[in-house]
Amino acid sequence: MNYAQFGVLNAYNRDYPQALGRKDMTEAGKLKNTAMTFMLIIYAAIFVVFEGWVLIHYRGSIGTDTDGARYAFGYALCPVLILLKSFDDMSNATVRMNGHYNKSAIIGFIRTVLALIIGVAAINVAGYYGLYAMTLSSAALGIIMFRNDAFKGAKLSFDWPYMKLMILGGLPLLINSLIWTIVQSVDKFVILGFLSTDDLGVYSVPLMGFTTMVLIPQTISQVFYIKISHLYGANHDENEMLDKAAYFSRITSVISGAACLFVFYVMPVFVHYFMPMYTDGTAATQILVIGVAIYATTMLYGNIFSVLKLNKSLIANSVALCIFNAVFSSALVLFVDRSINMVAIGTGLSYALYSLLLMVKLAHRFKYSLVKLLINSWGPAVAIMVPGVAVYMLMR
Secondary structure (H helix, E strand, O other), X not given: OHHHHXXXXXXXXXXXHHHHHOOOHHHHHHHHHHHHHHHHHHHHHHHHHHHXXXXXXXXXXXXXXXXXHHHHHHHHHHHHHHHHHHHHHHHHHHHHHOOOHHHHHHHHHHHHHHHHHHHHHHHHHHHHHHHHHHHHHHHHHHHHHHHHHHHOOOOOOOOHHHHHHHHHHHHHHHHHHXXXXXXXXXXXXXXXXXXXXXHHHHOHHHHHHHHHHHHHHHHHHHHHHHHHHHHHHHHOOHHHHHHHHHHHHHHHHHHHHHHHHHHHHHHHHHHHHHOHHHXXXXXXXXXXXXXXHHHHOOHHHHHHHHHOOOHHHHHHHHHHHHHHHHHHHHHHHHHOOOOHHHHXXXXXXXXXXXXXXXXXXXXXXXXXXXXXXXXXXHHHXXXXXXXXXXXXXXXX
């Protein structure tokens, strides 16, 4: 159901900050009103159809103490959950695109704590059915707390031609996000195909390291993405945008290198004391985070393809990453060693090659210095990681 908005929300997140950058408040309001109206229409239709299906399919189970009743309850809440979650995402993104980053962070923290309290209380009162309370309350609280900054002055706008333009503009971004869902599962499919479910369980440790390492640079990259969107919307100067992206990438690279070393040193200790049965995943974790740290330095370069609406290249880049990962991981497992370490090496290599691909394509398309892109992205991270990893290896 996340994809039922047909890319309208994706188009809004790309085009709204550009409209703000060129101070076109009429266009910004139109984007917001159209996106809001379309999502209300589409999710209202889904609600009617889905609730009708639940009533028909589970008519004999509703009101009973059976698994069928629990399925019916969960399915019936799906349209409500996704409606609230979509508007929560839209309102939070709008606040950040308006430049209120601190307010977004503070409200995000407050509503998460409140939702946790509500969720725990609901489980104590309603048991299984209370499990849904945290997700519902988190999204609802987000909408309520963000409403003044996000939706003040918004109104319904039934501009069908404009809705069509937003769908056409956002659909490639939606397709790209779907491809990234596959990208994040390729290594798991390789393990299931050539290794075992036990290996997949141990691989959860590298995945934990991946999540920890990439969280901070990913968050920072999202802020910089909004900033370069504002910049490009204001003057449509591609070289200036690339210069600014290179500067922001240098900052992200320093943080990525530091985050990588943190995970590289801390994860073995953490796993040893808190997850001793998963120590076989320690080496794979360290291998994976190095490759992903390199990729994290070029996140903003990937966003440039979205800002400039280079949709074919955007999708081609993501497909290439899928292919890189599948080929490298499978080849290393089949021809070198059947272990999750080979999968981690293949995945790390594929992310690093993907980041290089982004820079080569940007340099070629805009006649920009590839060396400058490399120095500003990989440079600081490599300078931090190489000595840190060398010291770690000597200390072993």
